Amino acid sequence: SRLVEKYSLIHNPPNYPIVGRNAFAHRSGIHVHGVIEEPACYEPFDPSLVGQSRRIVFGKHTGKHGVKMFLEQLGIRATEEQLSAIAAKVRELGEAKKVLMDEDVFAIAEAVLGGIPEGERPLKLKELVVVTGSNVTPTASVSIEMGGREIRAASTGVGPVDASAKAIEKAIGAIGHYTLDEFRVEAITGGTDSLASVEVSIRDRMMNRFKARAVDDDIVMASVTALIDAINRAMLYERLRSGRGQGGATAQPDARPIKA
Known part of the structure; x- marks a missing residue:
């Protein structure tokens, strides 16, 4: 044939x-x-x-x-x-x-x-609203749940991803300080409807590096999911390092920092 x-x-x-x-x-x-x-x-x-x-x-x-x-x-x-x-x-x-x-x-x-199990995540994204367009300042509003309480924050940026990242940073500002070290976006297959794979790397105050990856058909959601996952890894590592793991949880490999 x-x-x-x-x-x-x-x-x-x-x-x-x-x-x-x-x-x-x-x-x-x-x-x-x-x-x-x-x-x-x-x-x-x-x-x-x-x-x-x-x-x-x-x-x-x-x-x-x-x-x-x-x-x-x-x-x-x-x-x-x-x-x-x-x-x-x-x-x-x-x-x-x-x-x-x-x-x-x-x-x-x-x-x-490679992600963190649902029940072990300190932070959970409840809502994300992004506004952008021609002659419109990109603005993002996020709602994050942590320890049973809801934290809301909003910010502007040079684009929807930047605005979302800054809103998340503002929301968790009282919890800890994390610096975005690396941000990569890749289209998995060709076409405008291709899934986006986003990989981020962040550093905590001690310069420990944590990586996370997320996939979504929306590049903004993929970026936000990856960023929150990386922050969750950093928070879990800090919790385990200081001996405050919930229920005496043992250290998870996913929560360990990556050697630079």
Whole structure:
């Protein structure tokens, strides 16, 4: 089929039976689960017999079984909680972007697997409002929860990301002082709807460095999530170093500073 395609210059449609790119692609969570448990449910023969391979299509219907299969193919193991978190993020982003590429899902998995568990985060972002535009000073307002209380702050900046970072800095000013050391943005795949991967590095008063990464279809949200995650790491390290870990918690590798 591919030889004929090559010489005729007539490309097979993706939905073409047996030889099309989507012939052995599976999307729905229940559908994928069925294929993993018993391939014969949806595949009359092994895809490799015709030079094809089974493929999981990620989007708003993705379940954790599809995510688990994808990660295992890459040699990555994740807990049930992490799989659920990755699948939830994939579904959330799939609502805005019809289909996510493998690179997108891998980046999401990296961000989740390297993150701090929900219950151990000192800071939680409750709300972010950003206003920007032509002839408008970029302004950001944030609401952060810490220890059961809500902290609100607002600030302006040279852009929406800068305004958001300054608002967060103002909100946590009474808690601790952290300096943004490094900020990197990368488009995971091409196109204006590509997911943004943001990596930040901050330093505390003792010049310890903490890194964090976040992925989102909104560059501002990715930036804010990464920044708060980095601050959480710094706060956890300070808490563990001073022996104030809640419930006698043991030191977490994720909370340790990075040697410069």
